[in-house]
Amino acid sequence: MKKYGIMGGTFDPIHHGHLVIANEVLSLFDLDKIIFIPTGMPPHKIVEGLTSPYHRYMMTQFATMTNPDFDVSDIETKKSTMSYTIDTLKELISGNEEEKFYFITGTDAVLDLPSWKNTEEILSLCTFIAVNRPGYIVDGLDKKIKAITDKYGGEIYITKAPQLHISSTDIRNRIASKRPVKYLLPEMVEQYILKNGLYQEIQLKCL
Numbered sequence: 547m548k549k550y551g552i553m554g555g556t557f558d559p560i561h562h563g564h565l566v567i568a569n570e571v572l573s574l575f576d577l578d579k580i581i582f583i584p585t586g587m588p589p590h591k592i593v594e595g596l597t598s599p600y601h602r603y604m605m606t607q608f609a610t611m612t613n614p615d616f617d618v619s620d621i622e623t624k625k626s627t628m629s630y631t632i633d634t635l636k637e638l639i640s641g642n643e644e645e646k647f648y649f650i651t652g653t654d655a656v657l658d659l660p661s662w663k664n665t666e667e668i669l670s671l672c673t674f675i676a677v678n679r680p681g682y683i684v685d686g687l688d689k690k691i692k693a694i695t696d697k698y699g700g701e702i703y704i705t706k707a708p709q710l711h712i713s714s715t716d717i718r719n720r721i722a723s724k725r726p727v728k729y730l731l732p733e734m735v736e737q738y739i740l741k742n743g744l745y746q747e748i749q750l751k752c753l
Protein backbone atom coordinates (compact mmCIF):
# COMPACT_ATOMS: atom_id res chain seq x y z
CA MET A 547 0.00 0.00 0.00
CA LYS A 548 1.34 3.41 -0.97
CA LYS A 549 0.68 6.55 1.06
CA TYR A 550 0.07 9.79 -0.83
CA GLY A 551 -0.17 13.31 0.53
CA ILE A 552 -2.44 15.76 -1.25
CA MET A 553 -1.63 19.44 -0.98
CA GLY A 554 -4.42 21.57 -2.42
CA GLY A 555 -4.35 25.33 -2.69
CA THR A 556 -4.78 28.28 -4.99
CA PHE A 557 -0.95 28.64 -4.98
CA ASP A 558 -1.23 32.23 -6.17
CA PRO A 559 1.74 32.08 -5.93
CA ILE A 560 3.19 28.94 -4.28
CA HIS A 561 5.72 29.84 -1.54
CA HIS A 562 8.11 28.29 0.98
CA GLY A 563 5.34 27.99 3.61
CA HIS A 564 3.58 25.46 1.34
CA LEU A 565 6.77 23.59 0.47
CA VAL A 566 8.01 23.31 4.06
CA ILE A 567 4.76 21.83 5.42
CA ALA A 568 4.50 19.38 2.53
CA ASN A 569 8.05 18.18 3.04
CA GLU A 570 7.64 17.90 6.81
CA VAL A 571 4.46 15.83 6.49
CA LEU A 572 6.13 13.65 3.82
CA SER A 573 8.81 12.78 6.35
CA LEU A 574 6.72 12.60 9.57
CA PHE A 575 4.04 10.36 8.06
CA ASP A 576 6.46 8.39 5.90
CA LEU A 577 4.54 9.18 2.73
CA ASP A 578 5.63 8.01 -0.72
CA LYS A 579 4.79 11.22 -2.50
CA ILE A 580 3.05 14.57 -2.23
CA ILE A 581 0.70 15.59 -5.01
CA PHE A 582 0.26 19.36 -5.30
CA ILE A 583 -3.10 20.27 -6.81
CA PRO A 584 -3.57 23.91 -7.76
CA THR A 585 -7.28 24.74 -7.73
CA GLY A 586 -9.19 25.59 -10.87
CA MET A 587 -10.86 28.92 -11.33
CA PRO A 588 -13.74 29.40 -8.92
CA PRO A 589 -16.17 31.91 -10.44
CA HIS A 590 -15.89 34.39 -7.56
CA LYS A 591 -12.10 34.50 -7.84
CA ILE A 592 -12.29 35.77 -11.44
CA VAL A 593 -13.93 38.86 -9.99
CA GLU A 594 -11.27 39.12 -7.29
CA GLY A 595 -8.49 38.65 -9.84
CA LEU A 596 -7.14 35.17 -9.19
CA THR A 597 -4.23 34.46 -11.53
CA SER A 598 -4.97 32.10 -14.41
CA PRO A 599 -4.88 28.36 -13.71
CA TYR A 600 -2.11 28.04 -16.32
CA HIS A 601 0.27 30.42 -14.51
CA ARG A 602 -0.49 28.90 -11.10
CA TYR A 603 0.09 25.40 -12.45
CA MET A 604 3.39 26.47 -14.07
CA MET A 605 4.62 28.16 -10.87
CA THR A 606 3.77 25.01 -8.89
CA GLN A 607 5.75 22.93 -11.39
CA PHE A 608 8.80 25.19 -11.09
CA ALA A 609 8.59 25.27 -7.29
CA THR A 610 8.52 21.48 -6.94
CA MET A 611 10.99 20.62 -9.70
CA THR A 612 13.94 19.88 -7.42
CA ASN A 613 12.06 17.40 -5.21
CA PRO A 614 11.56 13.90 -6.69
CA ASP A 615 8.85 13.18 -4.08
CA PHE A 616 6.74 16.18 -5.14
CA ASP A 617 4.31 15.82 -8.07
CA VAL A 618 1.89 18.35 -9.54
CA SER A 619 -1.53 17.40 -10.82
CA ASP A 620 -3.51 19.38 -13.41
CA ILE A 621 -6.70 17.55 -12.45
CA GLU A 622 -8.36 20.85 -11.40
CA THR A 623 -6.54 23.47 -13.51
CA LYS A 624 -7.30 21.68 -16.78
CA LYS A 625 -11.04 22.02 -16.21
CA SER A 626 -12.89 25.14 -17.25
CA THR A 627 -15.16 25.03 -14.23
CA MET A 628 -14.40 25.04 -10.53
CA SER A 629 -13.75 21.61 -9.05
CA TYR A 630 -15.03 20.45 -5.71
CA THR A 631 -12.51 18.60 -3.52
CA ILE A 632 -14.86 15.64 -3.31
CA ASP A 633 -14.82 15.20 -7.12
CA THR A 634 -11.05 15.60 -7.29
CA LEU A 635 -10.57 13.02 -4.55
CA LYS A 636 -12.84 10.51 -6.26
CA GLU A 637 -10.97 10.99 -9.53
CA LEU A 638 -7.59 10.53 -7.81
CA ILE A 639 -8.68 7.49 -5.86
CA SER A 640 -10.42 5.75 -8.74
CA GLY A 641 -8.11 2.92 -9.82
CA ASN A 642 -5.95 3.44 -6.69
CA GLU A 643 -8.38 2.10 -4.10
CA GLU A 644 -5.68 0.15 -2.26
CA GLU A 645 -3.58 3.29 -1.59
CA LYS A 646 -4.02 5.62 1.37
CA PHE A 647 -4.54 9.37 0.89
CA TYR A 648 -3.72 12.16 3.34
CA PHE A 649 -4.99 15.68 2.74
CA ILE A 650 -2.63 18.34 4.07
CA THR A 651 -3.91 21.78 5.11
CA GLY A 652 -2.93 24.67 7.33
CA THR A 653 -4.88 25.16 10.57
CA ASP A 654 -6.81 28.02 8.91
CA ALA A 655 -8.11 25.81 6.10
CA VAL A 656 -8.99 22.71 8.16
CA LEU A 657 -11.57 24.57 10.22
CA ASP A 658 -13.43 25.41 7.00
CA LEU A 659 -14.00 21.71 6.31
CA PRO A 660 -17.68 21.79 7.40
CA SER A 661 -18.35 24.30 4.59
CA TRP A 662 -16.87 22.03 1.91
CA LYS A 663 -19.21 20.02 -0.31
CA ASN A 664 -19.81 16.49 1.13
CA THR A 665 -17.61 16.89 4.22
CA GLU A 666 -18.57 13.47 5.54
CA GLU A 667 -17.68 11.68 2.33
CA ILE A 668 -14.39 13.61 2.03
CA LEU A 669 -13.43 12.50 5.55
CA SER A 670 -14.29 8.92 4.68
CA LEU A 671 -11.95 8.99 1.68
CA CYS A 672 -8.84 10.53 3.22
CA THR A 673 -7.19 11.35 6.52
CA PHE A 674 -6.54 15.04 7.18
CA ILE A 675 -3.28 16.45 8.46
CA ALA A 676 -3.61 19.98 9.78
CA VAL A 677 -0.33 21.84 10.17
CA ASN A 678 0.06 24.78 12.54
CA ARG A 679 0.17 28.00 10.60
CA PRO A 680 1.72 31.13 12.11
CA GLY A 681 -0.83 33.94 12.39
CA TYR A 682 -3.64 31.40 12.77
CA ILE A 683 -3.21 30.36 16.38
CA VAL A 684 -6.68 29.11 17.19
CA ASP A 685 -7.93 28.87 20.77
CA GLY A 686 -9.13 25.35 21.53
CA LEU A 687 -7.99 23.99 18.17
CA ASP A 688 -8.03 20.38 19.44
CA LYS A 689 -11.63 20.76 20.61
CA LYS A 690 -12.75 22.41 17.39
CA ILE A 691 -11.18 19.64 15.34
CA LYS A 692 -12.68 16.96 17.58
CA ALA A 693 -16.09 18.57 17.04
CA ILE A 694 -15.61 18.16 13.29
CA THR A 695 -14.71 14.45 13.48
CA ASP A 696 -17.48 13.83 16.07
CA LYS A 697 -19.98 15.25 13.62
CA TYR A 698 -18.64 13.98 10.28
CA GLY A 699 -16.43 11.02 11.21
CA GLY A 700 -12.95 10.41 9.84
CA GLU A 701 -9.54 11.30 11.21
CA ILE A 702 -7.77 14.65 11.49
CA TYR A 703 -4.23 14.81 12.87
CA ILE A 704 -2.71 18.05 14.07
CA THR A 705 1.00 18.31 13.49
CA LYS A 706 3.79 20.84 13.74
CA ALA A 707 6.15 21.95 11.01
CA PRO A 708 8.74 24.72 10.91
CA GLN A 709 6.69 27.89 11.11
CA LEU A 710 7.06 30.24 8.19
CA HIS A 711 4.94 33.33 8.42
CA ILE A 712 4.44 33.64 4.68
CA SER A 713 1.22 34.06 2.71
CA SER A 714 0.48 34.43 -0.99
CA THR A 715 -1.57 37.54 -0.22
CA ASP A 716 1.46 39.22 1.36
CA ILE A 717 3.67 38.19 -1.58
CA ARG A 718 1.19 39.61 -4.11
CA ASN A 719 0.98 42.87 -2.21
CA ARG A 720 4.75 43.09 -1.84
CA ILE A 721 5.20 42.67 -5.59
CA ALA A 722 2.55 45.28 -6.33
CA SER A 723 4.26 47.74 -4.00
CA LYS A 724 7.77 46.84 -5.23
CA ARG A 725 8.90 45.40 -1.90
CA PRO A 726 11.22 42.35 -1.80
CA VAL A 727 9.93 38.78 -2.03
CA LYS A 728 13.31 37.07 -2.31
CA TYR A 729 13.62 34.09 0.11
CA LEU A 730 9.84 33.93 0.61
CA LEU A 731 9.39 31.72 -2.45
CA PRO A 732 11.62 29.73 -4.82
CA GLU A 733 13.86 31.83 -7.07
CA MET A 734 12.37 30.25 -10.21
CA VAL A 735 8.87 31.27 -9.16
CA GLU A 736 10.04 34.83 -8.52
CA GLN A 737 11.62 34.92 -11.99
CA TYR A 738 8.44 33.51 -13.54
CA ILE A 739 6.36 36.22 -11.84
CA LEU A 740 8.68 38.98 -13.10
CA LYS A 741 8.85 37.58 -16.62
CA ASN A 742 5.05 37.40 -16.88
CA GLY A 743 4.34 40.68 -15.10
CA LEU A 744 2.11 39.03 -12.48
CA TYR A 745 0.74 40.74 -9.35
CA GLN A 746 1.26 44.34 -10.44
CA GLU A 747 -1.89 45.52 -8.66
CA ILE A 748 -2.75 45.34 -4.95
CA GLN A 749 -5.34 42.61 -4.58
CA LEU A 750 -7.89 41.47 -2.10
CA LYS A 751 -7.22 38.48 0.11
CA CYS A 752 -7.93 35.16 -1.57
CA LEU A 753 -8.80 32.28 0.71
Ligand code: ATP
Nearest residue numbers: 555556557563651652655679712713714715752753
Ligand atom coordinates in the same frame (compact mmCIF):
# COMPACT_ATOMS: atom_id res chain seq x y z
P1 ATP B 1 -3.72 33.35 0.16
O1 ATP B 1 -3.08 34.40 1.03
O2 ATP B 1 -3.93 33.74 -1.26
O3 ATP B 1 -4.94 32.73 0.79
P2 ATP B 1 -2.07 31.21 1.17
O4 ATP B 1 -0.68 31.63 1.53
O5 ATP B 1 -3.06 31.05 2.29
O6 ATP B 1 -2.62 32.18 0.05
P3 ATP B 1 -3.23 28.94 -0.12
O7 ATP B 1 -2.95 28.55 -1.53
O8 ATP B 1 -4.51 29.62 0.20
O9 ATP B 1 -1.99 29.87 0.35
O10 ATP B 1 -3.03 27.73 0.88
C1 ATP B 1 -2.98 26.38 0.54
C2 ATP B 1 -2.81 25.57 1.81
O11 ATP B 1 -1.54 25.85 2.41
C3 ATP B 1 -3.86 25.89 2.88
O12 ATP B 1 -4.21 24.66 3.52
C4 ATP B 1 -3.12 26.80 3.85
O13 ATP B 1 -3.62 26.69 5.16
C5 ATP B 1 -1.69 26.25 3.77
N1 ATP B 1 -0.66 27.26 4.03
C6 ATP B 1 -0.39 28.36 3.30
N2 ATP B 1 0.64 29.05 3.79
C7 ATP B 1 1.05 28.40 4.90
C8 ATP B 1 2.09 28.63 5.88
N3 ATP B 1 2.90 29.70 5.80
N4 ATP B 1 2.22 27.72 6.88
C9 ATP B 1 1.38 26.64 6.97
N5 ATP B 1 0.39 26.38 6.09
C10 ATP B 1 0.22 27.23 5.06
Ligand code: MG
Nearest residue numbers: 654714752753
Ligand atom coordinates in the same frame (compact mmCIF):
# COMPACT_ATOMS: atom_id res chain seq x y z
MG1 MG C 1 -5.17 30.87 1.88
